Amino acid sequence: MTEFILATANPHKAHEIGLVLSGVGIGVVARPAQVDDVEETSDTLEGNALLKARAICAATGRAAIADDTGLFVEALGGRPGVRSARYAGAEATDAENVKKLLSELSELGVVDRSARFRTVIAVAYPDGSSTLVEGDLRGWIVDEPRGQRGFGYDPVFATDELGGRTLGEVSIEEKNGVSHRARALVALAQRLVA
Numbered sequence: 001m002t003e004f005i006l007a008t009a010n011p012h013k014a015h016e017i018g019l020v021l022s023g024v025g026i027g028v029v030a031r032p033a034q035v036d037d038v039e040e041t042s043d044t045l046e047g048n049a050l051l052k053a054r055a056i057c058a059a060t061g062r063a064a065i066a067d068d069t070g071l072f073v074e075a076l077g078g079r080p081g082v083r084s085a086r087y088a089g090a091e092a093t094d095a096e097n098v099k100k101l102l103s104e105l106s107e108l109g110v111v112d113r114s115a116r117f118r119t120v121i122a123v124a125y126p127d128g129s130s131t132l133v134e135g136d137l138r139g140w141i142v143d144e145p146r147g148q149r150g151f152g153y154d155p156v157f158a159t160d161e162l163g164g165r166t167l168g169e170v171s172i173e174e175k176n177g178v179s180h181r182a183r184a185l186v187a188l189a190q191r192l193v194a
Contacts, residue, residue: 007066049122135183
């Protein structure tokens with residue numbers, strides 16, 4: 001079995017990544033506790049994913065996998081984008097980020113709430129090589145949070161692929177059937193076994 005060190009310390013992301021990759025025979029190992037978070041200083045998802053994967057690979061001497069995800073809202077010129085996790089501030093909670101997003105859309109009186117989630121996954125190897133893949137999911141931002149599942153912007157992101165339900169209203173299995181992260185992971189798995 002191929003095995004990677006996870007760069008993320010986010011338990012939700014780690015769980016999703018582990019579920020999808022284990023289904024194709026790829027194992028993941030939690031980031032060692034003594035390895036610090038990697039600061040996301042790039043202005044692109046690709047750059048941040050590579051920064052994190054390379055840093056964890058360098059710290060552990062093992063192949064590492066990292067992702068960076070952004071929510072891109074048409075009416076906001078693509079914001080929150082690469083700053084999605086820090087949209088309402090460096091230490092913002094998911095609820096604070098969602099509140100800021102909904103407030104901005106409300107203030108604009110936006111009718112078209114089209115949005116997409118985009119995930120970029122990077123794998124870095126000890127020999128210095130790396131791989132990038134991506135996945136996306138199109139949908140829209142609802143007026144108020146719906147559902148208690150998921151994390152981040154899941155309760156306000158709805159898609160036709162789930163019958164108009166938000167990612168916060170569906171099971172992890174349903175989410176992993178359509179999500180941006182799952183699509184990127186499937187692309188990665190296909191590349192690794194090719």
